[in-house]
Amino acid sequence: MRLSLQCLTRIQRLTSIQRLTQQRVNRLGILLALLAGLLLTGCAGDKSILDPAGQAARDVVMIWWVMLGFGTVVLVMVTVFWLSTFKRKEVARTPVEERRVARRWIVGGGIILPVASIIALLTFGVPTGQRMLTLPLSDPPEVIEVIGHQWWWEVRYPGAEGGEVVTANQLIMPAGEPIDFHVTGADVIHAFWVPRLGGKIDMVPGRINKIRLEADEPAVFGAQCAEFCGAQHAQMQLYVEAVERDEYDAWLTDRQTDELSSLATNEQQHEPAREAFMTHCASCHRVAGLSTAGEGPDLSDLGSRTSLGAGIMAMEEGAVTHWLQHHQRLKPGNKMPPHDDIDTATLASLGAWLESLTP
Ligand code: HEC
Ligand SMILES: [Cu+2]
Helix, strand or coil: CHHHHHHHHHHHHHHHHHHHHHHHHHHHHHHHHHHHHHHHHCCCCCCCCCCCCCHHHHHHHHHHHHHHHHHHHHHHHHHHHHHHHHHCCCCCCCHHHHHHHHHHHHHHHHHHHHHHHHHHHHHHHHHHHHHCCCCCCCCCCEEEEEEEECCEEEEECCCCCCCCCEEECEEEEECCCCEEEEEEECCCCEEEEECCCEEEEEECCCCCEEEEECCCCCEEEEEECCCCCCCCHHHCEEEEEEECHHHHHHHHHHHHCCHHHHHHHCCHHHHHHHHHHHHHCCCCCEECCCEECCCCCCCCCHHHCCEECCCCEECCCCHHHHHHHHHHHHCCCCCCCCCCCCCHHHHHHHHHHHHCCCC
């Protein structure tokens, strides 16, 4: 009886050990898979620096590869040196010899090596930075202004001569030519970064920083605030669309005409929504033809956007109403006050009207 009990516990212990190792192996497998997945996600997508779509970005990614290669060589060298110390035999040296060896290491490893590597890296780095400077050109590039707010983007197009053109969380630019971006921050420091085009550059309140970027071809790029700016920093995304020059000019002209304002004020059925907007929302939001405030994103073309809340949710039917009801849960702490005091029907009518603004 005792023997069989002992036997049983031993068997149990063995199987549990086996299970444990099995679990550990499984866990290791999962961890490695996750890690590989994580590494690979960095290589593709609309925000990957490894997939450049303009000259500045190609220069940046070149530096990235050079530094990776250089870093790998240094890592291997240091590791080899470190391992070799285990095998080294003690050599008897006089104090004078000892000092000479020490000095050789300080001069070689502490001065010559870093100076040589810094010069090598600067040779790559300086011309790259130079190309992103807004140096004078005979044919001055189009200027687009980008202003960072907690936690959304305001974009202005001074190239529009006939009237104000503003977009929010969406940037339209011509492809195939350099564009000068003039950036600043409205409240705290943000940073403008379109990884596939190059950059990035800080948006400092009270200062205008400039960067020159170019998109080779019409395409859509992701952009992201790259300087920690508060709770919703990660949810501060910008949709960048590069289009052909003609298309850009046509778009800019359309935005200057009265089309936008008639769009906002035309339809009779939306009258109650417009009234609610003027009461509750017009102090913060611009809608062309109705209000001019800039405290919150411009809503004149809201229905034509791809996302809401600077990338927090996709734009689809009912999305605006959903945002209006739950925005503090969707994007906690965002600077738009909750509108619990407005009844659901009014919010829904506001949502339907704003969604109809699709120039
Ligand atoms: C105190 C200012 C303020 C008021 C009042 C206000 N909003 Fe906002 N609203 C904001 C700010 C700031 C944001 C940006 C939030 C974010 O994404 O971080 C915003 C975002 C939005 C968005 C998403 C816009 C986008 O670009 O994705 C919509 C839609 C919107 N507000 C509609 C309304 C409506 C409708 C009302 C009235 C019922 C209203 N807002 C009242 C400040 C305000
Ligand atoms: Cu930020």
